[in-house]
Amino acid sequence: MSGRVLVTGASGFIGRHALAPLRERGFDVHAVARRPPADGSVRWHAADLLAPGAGPELVSEVEPTHLLHLAWYAEPGKFWSAPENLRWTEASLALYRAFADAGGRRAVLAGTCAEYDWSQGICRENDTPLLPATLYGACKHALETAVGAYGRERGVSTAWGRVFFLYGPSEHPARLVSSVIERLLARERVAVSHGRQVRDFLHVADVAGAFAALAAGDDVTGPVNVASGEPISLRELLALLAERLGGGDLIGYGERQAAPDEPPVLVADARRLREEVGFTPDFSLTDGLDDAIAYWRERR
Amino acid sequence: MSGRVLVTGASGFIGRHALAPLRERGFDVHAVARRPPADGSVRWHAADLLAPGAGPELVSEVEPTHLLHLAWYAEPGKFWSAPENLRWTEASLALYRAFADAGGRRAVLAGTCAEYDWSQGICRENDTPLLPATLYGACKHALETAVGAYGRERGVSTAWGRVFFLYGPSEHPARLVSSVIERLLARERVAVSHGRQVRDFLHVADVAGAFAALAAGDDVTGPVNVASGEPISLRELLALLAERLGGGDLIGYGERQAAPDEPPVLVADARRLREEVGFTPDFSLTDGLDDAIAYWRERR
Numbered sequence: 001m002s003g004r005v006l007v008t009g010a011s012g013f014i015g016r017h018a019l020a021p022l023r024e025r026g027f028d029v030h031a032v033a034r035r036p037p038a039d040g041s042v043r044w045h046a047a048d049l050l051a052p053g054a055g056p057e058l059v060s061e062v063e064p065t066h067l068l069h070l071a072w073y074a075e076p077g078k079f080w081s082a083p084e085n086l087r088w089t090e091a092s093l094a095l096y097r098a099f100a101d102a103g104g105r106r107a108v109l110a111g112t113c114a115e116y117d118w119s120q121g122i123c124r125e126n127d128t129p130l131l132p133a134t135l136y137g138a139c140k141h142a143l144e145t146a147v148g149a150y151g152r153e154r155g156v157s158t159a160w161g162r163v164f165f166l167y168g169p170s171e172h173p174a175r176l177v178s179s180v181i182e183r184l185l186a187r188e189r190v191a192v193s194h195g196r197q198v199r200d201f202l203h204v205a206d207v208a209g210a211f212a213a214l215a216a217g218d219d220v221t222g223p224v225n226v227a228s229g230e231p232i233s234l235r236e237l238l239a240l241l242a243e244r245l246g247g248g249d250l251i252g253y254g255e256r257q258a259a260p261d262e263p264p265v266l267v268a269d270a271r272r273l274r275e276e277v278g279f280t281p282d283f284s285l286t287d288g289l290d291d292a293i294a295y296w297r298e299r300r
Numbered sequence: 301m302s303g304r305v306l307v308t309g310a311s312g313f314i315g316r317h318a319l320a321p322l323r324e325r326g327f328d329v330h331a332v333a334r335r336p337p338a339d340g341s342v343r344w345h346a347a348d349l350l351a352p353g354a355g356p357e358l359v360s361e362v363e364p365t366h367l368l369h370l371a372w373y374a375e376p377g378k379f380w381s382a383p384e385n386l387r388w389t390e391a392s393l394a395l396y397r398a399f400a401d402a403g404g405r406r407a408v409l410a411g412t413c414a415e416y417d418w419s420q421g422i423c424r425e426n427d428t429p430l431l432p433a434t435l436y437g438a439c440k441h442a443l444e445t446a447v448g449a450y451g452r453e454r455g456v457s458t459a460w461g462r463v464f465f466l467y468g469p470s471e472h473p474a475r476l477v478s479s480v481i482e483r484l485l486a487r488e489r490v491a492v493s494h495g496r497q498v499r500d501f502l503h504v505a506d507v508a509g510a511f512a513a514l515a516a517g518d519d520v521t522g523p524v525n526v527a528s529g530e531p532i533s534l535r536e537l538l539a540l541l542a543e544r545l546g547g548g549d550l551i552g553y554g555e556r557q558a559a560p561d562e563p564p565v566l567v568a569d570a571r572r573l574r575e576e577v578g579f580t581p582d583f584s585l586t587d588g589l590d591d592a593i594a595y596w597r598e599r600r
Contacts, residue, residue: 052352083401083450094390096386097387134449138448146442149434149438150438
């Protein structure tokens with residue numbers, strides 16, 4: 001793959017893991033962050049994409065052939081309903097429009113499982129109804145609707161990676177897997193809900209690898225679930241962590257209220273990713289959890 | 301109704317007919333146009349809403365309690381696929397966000413029948429699948445998705461008027477009804493398609509009146525078809541014009557190709573507008589066509 005890819009959210013949870021696989025696929029990688037890290041392996045650009053005109057300016061400076069747009073507001077707990085969702089929708093439209101109007105060839109943007117009607121259980125890209133119940137899901141879905149149509153009109157090959165549940169090194173410590181690992185490492189009690197929710201987990205490096213594969217695969221357009229396709233209950237997941245870390249008795253099931261609108265089953269059909277994009281995850285769930293544990297052990 | 305309403309697109313086809321009914325409902329009307337007409341009956345503001353920051357500036361200047369957002373790119377023939385659709389989506393999000401964040405109470409925005417899956421025939425607001433086939437329909441639908449969710453989060457009562465087919469005084473001369481009237485008045489041949497398409501027509505003053513009713517009716521939220529609910533074929537419609545103007549033989553059916561993706565039937569279920577909004581059109585179709593004919597006669 002020859003091309004110059006502009007990666008937004010490049011210092012974020014997924015973005016930082018996407019840079020290496022993009023380089024491995026032969027991309028000239030231009031990474032964007034508000035405060036770029038000191039990392040000389042790619043070309044960094046400092047920009048706040050929410051500032052008026054910032055996205056279009058970056059596009060005219062970098063002249064990318066490819067766009068991987070991962071940046072968004074992602075503060076745990078707050079991102080579902082934060083007003084920043086609308087600002088990111090506006091900024092993302094402006095960025096995509098500048099990219100398309102400048103002759104960009106291929107764009108991949110991060111969507112979410114929160115676009116689906118969660119009463120459906122197993123989510124298939126072109127089949128399961130879309131009925132976002134949150135501002136986050138609605139704004140992501142609005143963005144997909146608008147850029148998908150704009151891309152078709154302007155001849156920009158565009159794919160939309162719907163991210164499910166993820167975990168791994170540098171996950172925000174308030175999120176499920178990292179917080180349970182930290183507590184068990186500290187031998188502290190951790191309050192969780194009933195734990196019978198069935199979900200779809202993928203290691204962040206595989207999520208990022210899937211996005212790199214999508215960026216390189218011009219012929220796959222539209223929504224693609226970025227997920228393992230392997231359902232697991234939260235109880236089973238936490239049992240795997242306790243097996244590795246000990247302290248199964250420290251996990252307090254039912255000591256935390258599950259959100260009333262939480263769906264019992266929310267998993268992906270991942271066949272598009274495997275068969276059409278041709279992407280296979282590197283990590284099994286157990287290897288992935290070992291990797292996450294190693295990361296948090298090092299940081300203690 | 302007491303309140304200050306900011307009306308965008310106020311010099312446009314629908315907007316110019318909306319000012320009187322808004323005044324009649326007791327609104328303090330602030331109208332926006334790029335080039336305001338000389339009309340002292342409402343307070344005009346000159347602004348290009350596509351200019352960065354223009355919408356938020358207007359909101360902070362006018363401090364509206366109500367927003368009626370009609371402005372969009374509407375050039376006949378071009379608006380379906382023009383890049384301006386994405387720019388209007390961005391500008392509309394910024395305007396709505398500023399309105400909501402400043403404590404705005406009620407917003408009504410113009411949507412379109414082009415949001416629906418056109419293979420469905422009769423379109424019901426909360427029932428017919430949404431599957432916009434055009435950039436115009438996709439951008440309008442994206443806007444609805446994002447502002448609907450933002451409004452729910454911020455407590456802004458928000459309705460979305462899906463406009464079907466309309467006609468009447470000051471219609472763009474390239475559009476169906478006005479162009480046929482002009483040709484028949486000039487005794488010139490007019491090439492049309494097969495004419496068997498079944499559509500839903502509403503006089504523009506009633507479309508505008510429906511939007512004024514929506515602006516005043518805080519309790520109706522979400523999508524509302526702005527339409528007559530009365531199906532008519534284009535042949536029947538043009539026969540009514542020929543009855544009034546003569547020259548039925550000048551209408552060349554089949555002399556123009558229908559677009560290949562034109563749906564045979566595209567009509568609205570208008571019960572929400574009638575029963576929940578409580579709006580009844582002033583014009584019957586025949587009275588409405590007489591009114592449009594009178595307008596074009598005067599201008600000859």
